[in-house]
Amino acid sequence: GIDQLGEWDKKYYLHPTTVPKTFSDNGPKIIFTEGNGIRVKDAKGDTYIDGVSMLWNVNLGHGQKELADAAYEQMTTLAYGSSFYGYSNEPAIRLAEKVVSIAPGDLSAIYFTSGGSESNDTAFKLARFYWHLKGRKGKKKIISITNSYHGATVAAGTATGIDAFHNFAGSRDIDILNAKAHLTNCELGDKSDPNYEGCIRDTIEKEGSEAIAAVIMEPVQGAGGIHIAPDGYLKAVKDLCEENDILFIMDEVICGFGRTGKIFGSDNWDIVPDLMSVAKGITSGYSQLGGVLMSEEIRNTLVQYDQILGHGFTYSGHPTACAVGLKNLEIIERDKIVENAKNMEKELKKGFKYLEDNHANVAKSRALGLISAFELQADRDADLPFDKSIRAAAIVAEECYKRKLILRTADFEEGKNIVAIAPPLITKKEDVEEIINIIDDAVTAFENKLE
Numbered sequence: 271g272i273d274q275l276g277e278w279d280k281k282y283y284l285h286p287t288t289v290p291k292t293f294s295d296n297g298p299k300i301i302f303t304e305g306n307g308i309r310v311k312d313a314k315g316d317t318y319i320d321g322v323s324m325l326w327n328v329n330l331g332h333g334q335k336e337l338a339d340a341a342y343e344q345m346t347t348l349a350y351g352s353s354f355y356g357y358s359n360e361p362a363i364r365l366a367e368k369v370v371s372i373a374p375g376d377l378s379a380i381y382f383t384s385g386g387s388e389s390n391d392t393a394f395k396l397a398r399f400y401w402h403l404k405g406r407k408g409k410k411k412i413i414s415i416t417n418s419y420h421g422a423t424v425a426a427g428t429a430t431g432i433d434a435f436h437n438f439a440g441s442r443d444i445d446i447l448n449a450k451a452h453l454t455n456c457e458l459g460d461k462s463d464p465n466y467e468g469c470i471r472d473t474i475e476k477e478g479s480e481a482i483a484a485v486i487m488e489p490v491q492g493a494g495g496i497h498i499a500p501d502g503y504l505k506a507v508k509d510l511c512e513e514n515d516i517l518f519i520m521d522e523v524i525c526g527f528g529r530t531g532k533i534f535g536s537d538n539w540d541i542v543p544d545l546m547s548v549a550k551g552i553t554s555g556y557s558q559l560g561g562v563l564m565s566e567e568i569r570n571t572l573v574q575y576d577q578i579l580g581h582g583f584t585y586s587g588h589p590t591a592c593a594v595g596l597k598n599l600e601i602i603e604r605d606k607i608v609e610n611a612k613n614m615e616k617e618l619k620k621g622f623k624y625l626e627d628n629h630a631n632v633a634k635s636r637a638l639g640l641i642s643a644f645e646l647q648a649d650r651d652a653d654l655p656f657d658k659s660i661r662a663a664a665i666v667a668e669e670c671y672k673r674k675l676i677l678r679t680a681d682f683e684e685g686k687n688i689v690a691i692a693p694p695l696i697t698k699k700e701d702v703e704e705i706i707n708i709i710d711d712a713v714t715a716f717e718n719k720l721e
């Protein structure tokens with residue numbers, strides 16, 4: 271029964287982002303058993319709204335039988351086939367063609383992986399290998415920015431600009447640098463911004479551009495707190511990279527395939543990066559798949575030289591994963607999922623306005639497609655945070671959870687209490703209203719606790 275599962279979980283199953291003792295003592299909070307649309311059921315029989323698409327990945331929602339059928343058909347035909355040594359398979363070929371056809375600009379080939387971290391590690395290697403082939407072997411360093419999340423492997427984890435993900439000994443790639451730069455201020459030149467700490471330009475000047483292979487960033491920072499790049503920002507970074515012969519890597523692991531109301535996050539500002547990492551939404555989480563798109567220049571350079579890139583995964587171009595990805599992209603187009611995400615942005619913004627009108631503590635709400643957040647502040651007008659002892663975002667999220675809505679917080683930055691909302695891209699107007707109503711009640715409960 272469920273008690274046995276809880277005990278075994280505590281005893282045998284070491285979870286990702288290994289948790290403090292208090293968590294592991296209690297065992298799992300939810301054991302998911304079923305999913306349908308934007309809702310999931312747990313082993314106790316309770317139903318929750320999945321307000322963050324699990325890990326920003328279940329974009330078509332739960333229980334999509336067509337994806338299961340695509341997997342079944344492929345598994346019973348050819349479950350797996352190698353992509354090494356000149357071998358290939360049909361789903362991988364078709365998916366590569368499809369992804370390239372919807373990608374911006376001259377992104378013209380894809381290298382498949384099994385997830386986002388692998389994609390970013392691959393992007394770093396491709397960037398370094400590109401410069402190596404070009405005879406500029408000193409160009410190895412990768413620059414990332416504050417509050418970015420790029421994954422958990424040694425390289426992607428080092429690039430991640432959240433200290434908790436790379437603070438322990440021996441887990442850093444020494445050629446990856448976290449610039450003291452925020453999506454909100456650097457590169458646009460406003461050094462008077464009170465949050466100004468530095469910018470990518472400073473780091474390039476300090477290191478010298480001949481040491482730098484690439485800059486990586488997300489169009490919307492996800493785990494780091496739902497920070498949306500301001501207009502002009504990504505273009506400024508792209509220009510800076512071009513001026514300095516540095517490749518620009520866009521991490522579209524969350525934003526890719528509709529999350530922001532455009533097919534790619536980059537499309538919101540018409541940016542074409544040199545390398546683009548994707549994962550999550552490429553299969554809506556139904557199968558493990560990622561990839562790195564590359565510009566024509568990089569693609570041509572890699573194939574033109576007679577040197578092997580010693581890099582590949584057993585599951586690169588996995589036929590079943592690719593078949594699921596292909597069906598997923600077909601449904602996204604057929605059901606106008608990207609358009610829906612854009613329309614729901616309006617509904618979310620209406621909801622946030624209502625929350626801000628009714629709760630003095632709700633502040634700084636933002637949304638791009640169906641990636642959104644609001645913050646909780648002690649004094650919104652004076653831009654004053656809550657005292658550290660009041661974990662406002664965690665309390666509000668817990669109140670939502672009690673009301674059967676799963677949300678997520680970002681509160682690792684001192685004074686920031688951010689609540690993230692990113693439901694599946696099939697979310698309807700009534701669903702957004704239900705989500706906002708629950709948050710309304712949850713914030714009221716939080717306010718009552720403050721008194």
Ligand code: PLP
Nearest residue numbers: 385386387419420421492523524
């Ligand atoms: N990049 C971004 C922007 C992410 O949000 C994530 C995961 O949350 C990753 C990379 C890492 O992806 P994965 O967990 O599939 O390795």
